[in-house]
Amino acid sequence: MNPYVVIGAGQAGMQVCDSLRKSGYDGELILLGEEDSLPYQRPPLSKKFLTGDLDRDRLLFRPAAYFDKIAVDVRLRTQVESIDRAARQIVLGDGSTLAYTKLALTTGTRVRPLNCPGHELDNIYYVRTLTDSEMLLQRLASTERVAVIGGGFIGLEVAAVARELEKQATVIEAQERLMARAVSPVVSDFYAKLHRSRGVDVRCSSAVESIVESKQGLLVNLADGARIESDIVVAGIGVLPNSELAENCGLACNSGIVVDEYAQTSDPHIVAAGDCTMHFNGFLQREIRLESVQNAVDQAKVAAATLCGQPQAYRQVPWFWSDQYDVKLQMAGIGMPFDQYAVRGDLASQAFSVFYFRDNTFVGADSINRPAEHMACRKLLTQGTTLSVAQAQDIDFDLKQLAKAG
Amino acid sequence: MPKIIYRQADGREDAVEVPLGWSLMEAAIQNDIAGIVAECGGGCACATCHVYVGQGSKVELPEIGDMEGDMLECTSAERRDSSRLSCQLRMTAELDGLVVDIPETQT
Known part of the structure; x- marks a missing residue:
């Protein structure tokens, strides 16, 4: 055979x-x-590996x-x-x-490549393969300013690492809010504030017109006329x-x-x-x-x-995570699109979950520094347990117990 | 190099040399120790590297962090006083000879 x-x-x-x-x-x-x-x-390629703390063997x-x-x-x-x-x-x-x-x-x-004028210049980086990240890691050592094109998970994780390495960082996002495809406006706004509070220049609704070389490095020209000076560009605009x-x-x-x-x-x-x-x-x-x-x-x-001729249908609840600074985002289910949402916990404390509902059905949740709630949500979604908006936003309501009860 | 002893539920033991600073999850994965799944690769995001440690040992382990404590609420096998996530335990010289018990299930 x-x-x-x-x-x-x-x-x-x-x-x-x-x-x-x-x-x-x-x-x-x-x-x-x-x-x-x-x-x-x-x-780790867009997270810990870029800080230089993780050898390639450990990946x-x-x-x-x-x-x-x-x-x-x-x-x-x-x-x-x-x-x-x-x-x-x-x-x-x-x-x-x-x-x-x-x-x-x-x-x-x-990776989806940039296609604006200047996309072929040196000092433009992507993050997908080990080689990509090794090149970026090496270049970061002699870099002061990082312009990130794309305010999705990859771009924001790179921006967070850049700030942790004390580089200047700008995030340029074409849509009106960050991570728009994956999370709700509440969560997008939370992350815009988080990144700004850590010194990132976050620019939403900003289309890139072109990238040109200048004496000082690269210039990213935006459609609104702004010009971002940078040593390198890191593009995270999705994948194909x-x-x-x-x-x-x-x-x-x-x-x-x-x-x-x-x-x-x-x-x-x-x-x-x-x-x-x-x-x-x-x-x-x-x-x-x-x-x-x-x-x-x-x-x-x-x-x-x-x-192997032992077919079993694929029914798993999708889940994702993203680490930015010391903030862990964990997503359960697919919340988008939703017609109702509930916030559980306090945004200011940087520990909360946002629950999404469609036609009165619980369809997904984003948890920020709330791993137990995330795990409970995965269980609830897997079991198809009914959860109401009122229960979701009541911090005294025991989600774990509900998940256990099935 | 200091060693960790990984013990399966059936009593089978593997002694593994672990470089200082590595997590006990990484060392298990790199040595193909059965029963440590680590779906998230050490992000403290999945609770599939659950172990029982420190029973009958005088070794002081670092305290359980908030995130780890939360995730330990969600393990597949029962949580005990000795439950830890092996991705959150870093190898030190003091841990030499520590026995790490692997639960029967992770998912």
């Missing part, structure tokens, strides 16, 4: 391999990765010996050119072919799914590789998991693409189960 092949050596790819072995698949297993590192954690999920132990043939620095579904083989960058019995696509995403391999071999794609509740693509021999998938989410009862550790891990487990 030909091997099972996993394309993409990120968190999802690593989890597919791990789960395949745990589910009893004992045939040949090959993990292909473009980068030169064994699978590593990406979340690895598992040491090389682990892959030997579970007999995964990891092939790094390996490009995949195309997939020939009829012949059930893939064509590699060096022209060789690799036949497969089953294929898992865990190709992830890549790596779905070209799938598109080019005729798999159904729609802003991502389309999969069903079982991580199955439109080809019965191919599954897909992680950031690259547009998937039917059983919890949300709609199609969505999620960029998160939770989705990478949980959907990869589902994909492996499907490959």
